[in-house]
Amino acid sequence: MQSSKSKYLIISGIVILFLLIFPITIAFNYARDTASTKEISYNEFIRLLDEKQLSKVEVTSEELIITPSEGNEAYKGKILNTPNIDDETLISKLQEAGVEYEGKNLKETSLHNFMIIWIIPIGIICSIIIIPMAAIYFIWRFLSLKKENKRLRIQVKYLLDKK
Structure with a gap:
């Protein structure tokens, strides 16, 4: 079971990622709009x-x-x-x-713009940052559980040999 400290670290890491994703998305959209549109x-x-x-x-x-x-x-x-x-x-x-x-129709345009401005960039950023971090976390968790499992087997063997 995870300790409260590791849960806190995971939650704070997710919050920090989203705080980084938001300005990156805004900067990406501003640069795209500036380069491709002109009033x-x-x-x-x-x-x-x-x-x-x-x-x-x-x-x-x-x-x-x-x-x-x-x-x-x-x-x-x-x-x-x-x-x-x-x-x-x-x-x-x-x-x-x-x-x-x-x-x-502005309703269609608004939905289309929302997808292009927010959903796609956030999806790209998530695939670049969050998915690899989640993979690293699960690999680390698997290895630590494997190590803990090995330790438990040694303890069980010790207890069985002691009988």
Whole structure:
């Protein structure tokens, strides 16, 4: 049976790991968002639309999520966004420019973002840190039980020989 000290050490180790995982996850998400997204003004969006430098626009109630065309060197590899200002002529402008567009439900987007922002990074960190530590703990526990079992066999043999 484990002593209260070893239980305390295990619990404090888990708490420390989670305190380390949280800032790492936030830093990972910040770096990913900074590298892959950029907010632009609505005027910049209209300019890019007029110059036919956009390939896709996702319209939500709050923002426009914009994918630049492959020929757009200024925003290559980035996802752009701008606030949705309820422009009544937006759909006709997108159609004239030949840009693919679709509406997005924010509930689906929120769940998707939650998975990408929290669950996947925490899963990766857990697989890198917690699983190896758990394996080391169980190996150590197995070896200590094996050693204790050997000691018990010696004691039993001694007691049987004493009779």
